[in-house]
Amino acid sequence: MTIPLSHYLAVSAALFSIGLFGALTRRSAIIVLIGIEIMMNAANLNLIAFWRYSDGTRATGQLFTFFGITIAAAEVAVGLAIVISVYRLFQSTNVNEISDMKK
Amino acid sequence: MWGTGVLKGMAVTIKNFFDTYTSKNGIFTVEYPEKRLPEKERFRNFPILVYDEKPEELRCVACDICAKECPPKCITIVKAKDAQGKPLKQPEVFDIDFTVCMNCGICEETCPFDAIYMDHEFELAEYDRMDALIYKKERLSRPWTHFEKIRPTDAKEINERRAKDATKTAAAVKPAPPQASNQQT
C-alpha cells in the first residue's frame, strides 16, 4: 500500500512546529535563523507532497519549491550578514540583549 | 603571451620524465645494495693494522706514536712482554674505539713503520654499541695483499720505499758485524 498523503503532511507539520519552537524559545540569533530554515523546509515538503499526490503533470509544485529554496538561501545570506554586523555592535548575538535602538 | 610560462615549465618536466626512460643521462641513481659505485682510491674509513706473512707478526712495534697523535685519543696500546718481562716490539693489546675514531688518517701519516692504514670497508653496523665497536688487534689486522688490492698506487710507492730502506739498512748492517737482528724491518 502506498503512503497516504496525510502522513507526509503530519511529518511536515511536526517539522514546522519544531522550527517554530526553535525560533521562539532560543536566545541565540543563529538558532532563530536555523528555526526559520526548518520552517521553510517544512513548507517545501508540503508543496512537493501535494504535487506528488495531485495529477503530477503540472510542475507548479516543484517550481515553487525551487523558488522557495532560492529565496530561503537569499534570506539566510542577508540574515547572517545582519547577525554578524549586529554582533560587531553589541558584541553578543543574544536576542534579548539587542533591544535598544541607539547604542 | 600569458600562458606560455606555464607550458614551458611543463615541457621541461615532461622531457625530464621521458629522459629517465630513454636517454642514458636521465636516471643516475645507483641502487645501492645491488649496484655500487667503485670507491675512490684515497677514500679513508676506519684504520687497519697490516702484517706481511703471519697475523702474529704485525708491522706495528707498539711505539705509541699514533696513540699520542690521535686527536680524539681512541687508540689504546699495551706493549707485549716475553716470558722474562722484557718488552717485545709487538703490541699485546691494540684497541681502536670505532665510535670515537673520526677517520682522519693522522695515525696513517705519523706511523714510521707503515703499520697502520685506512681501509675502504664502511658497512660496519653492529647490534651492540659497547664492546662490538671497540675493535681488538685481531679484528684490525689485515694482510698486506689486501692493502695492495684496495690502494694499488700507494702500495706500489710504499713497497718501493720499503725495498729501498731495506737495502739501506742491509748495507748499514753488513759493514758492522751482524749482532742479534731484531725484527726491525
Added chain:
Amino acid sequence: MLDPRFRGSDIKECMENLDQIFVQAKRTVMNLAESVLPQPLVLLVSMLISIGVIAAIGPVIMMYLTWLERKVVGRIQNRIGPNRVGKFGLLQPIADGIKMLTKEDIVPEGADHILHFLSPVLVVVPALLVLGLLPWGRNMAAVDLQVGLLLFFAITSTGTLSIFLGAWGSRNKFSLLGALRAVAQLISYEIPQVFSAVVVIMHTQTISIVEIVNAQPGFNWFVFTPWGFTGLVLFYIASVAECNRTPFDLPEAESEIVAGFHTEYSGMKFALFYMAEFLQVFSLSALAAALFLGGWQGPFLPSWIWFFLKTYGLIFIMLWFRGTFPRLRVDQLMGFAWKFLLPMSMINIVVVGIWTYASPIVAWVLGILIIAISFGVLAKLNTRYHIERNRKFILAE
C-alpha cells in the same frame, strides 16, 4: 602472425564480449539470485553487488594512485620512485596502508572528540558516493539518474562542510587557517567548474552523465570542438583546485601552515583524508573524461578500458602539475578563479549557443575567434606586472 582463419568479425565479437563481461557477470549473479530469493531481496542483491564492487574498487584505486603519484613525480625529478617493496614498488601502497593502520591515533587535548572523529568519515562519504554516478563502461553506470551531473556537483559540495568541521574540531590555529583557505578556495572554484560543465549540458540537452557519454559515439568527442576544448581546460583546472592539488594546494601548504586542515589527524583518520583527496582526483578526472573525452566511447578496445585509459591520462596530467608548479598565493588563487575562469566559462557558454544555432563553418570560425579574442583580453587584464624582455644586468666588477 594472425591465424588466417581468424576473421575480422571474430575479433570484433570477442571484443564485444570482453566489453560486456562485467554486465553479463552481474546478470548471471542476478539470475541466480532471482531463482533463489523472493522479489524485494533481488533488488537488494543487485544494489549490494554494485555497492560491493565500488566499495572494493575505491580504496584500491586510491592506493595505487598514491603509488602512481610517487612514481611519476619521482621520474619527473630524475629519480626512480618507490621500487623496494615488491617488483616496481607495487606493494608500497599496502605497506603504507599497514603503516597508517598501526600509527597511533592522537586526539589533541581539549579538542572536540565528536567532530574530530566525525569529520574524516564525512569527508570520505561524498568521495565514495560520487563513484556510483560515473559511467564506468557501456551500461555499467551503477546509478543512472536523470539528474546525474547535478547530483555529482551537489555531493562534492558537501565535502567542503566536513573539511571545515574537521578543522574546527581539532582546535588548532593552523588547521583553522587551512580550513578557511580551503572553504574559500572550494566555493570560489565550484562556480567556474559548474559553469564549464553547463556547456556540455546545453549541447546535449540532458543532465544525466550516461546520456552525455552516449552523445559522443566513436571518435567525435566534445573535445574536438572549440567550446569543448576550452570547456575541458577550464573544467580540469577548476577540478585541480577542487581537489586542493598542486598549483592550488594552499589549504594544506606544508611550508606555511603545517598541514592545513588535517594537521591534527594521524593514523587511520589521516588516511581517510588522504583517501578522500585521491578519490576526488579520480572521480573528477573520470567526470572530465566523461563530459569532454567521451567517457567509455572508443573505436576498438572494450568500453571500460577506454574509461580507465582516459581517466588515467587526465590523472597523469594532474600528477605532472604536481611535479612542475610552485604554489599560488591566496590573492592570485582567488583572482584567477573570479577574474579568469568565471568570465572565460561564461564566454564559452555563448560559444555553445552560437554552435547549436549557426551553420558548422560559421560556428567553427566564430567559436575560435571569440575564444581567442576573449582569452587575449582576459590575459591582458590579468597580467598585473610586465616582464621586460631585454633586461640589462649590471654585474659586480
Added chain:
Amino acid sequence: MIAAFYLISVVLIVSAVLAVSLRNLIYCTLCASVVFISSAALFFLLKADFIGVVQILIYVGAVATLLLFAVMLTKNLVSRQYYVGQKRKWSYGIFTASAVLWVLIGSIRSQTNLAELVTADHQLSVVSLGKEMLTAFLLPFEVASLLLTAAMIGGIVIALEEKKKSS
C-alpha cells in the same frame, strides 16, 4: 519504500529537535544539515529528483557553510546564558508550538478526501521542468533572480559598510 519513508521521517524529526535544542552551536548546525539532507531524501522518495538535488546543493553546500561561518565569527559558541527564569520561556515555547501543531493536525484530519488520493506514477523530466520554468513561470524566475542579486548586494553592503566607518 514504506520503511524508507518512516525511517527518514524519524531521522528528520529527531535531528530537527536536536537542531533547535542543543547548547553547542556547532552541533546545532550539524543537526540542521542532517535535517536538510533527510528532507532531500524525502524529496527523492517523492520522485522530485531535481528538487532533492537542488536542496542538497543549496542547503547543505551553501546555507550550512554560511551558518558555520556565522557561528565561528560570533564568539558565544556554547550559549550559556540560561538564567533561572529560563524554564518559563521553554514552557511558553512548547505551548505555542504544540498549539500550532494541534491546529495543523486537526486540519489534516478534517480533510476526508485525502485518503483516496493515489500517487500518480508520472515523473516530470528535468527538460519539461526547465521549459515550464522559462515559459509559464517566467515572472517568478525573473523576480527570484532579481531578489538573489539584491540579497547578494545587501549582504556585501552590510558587511562592507562596517569597515568604512571603523577605519
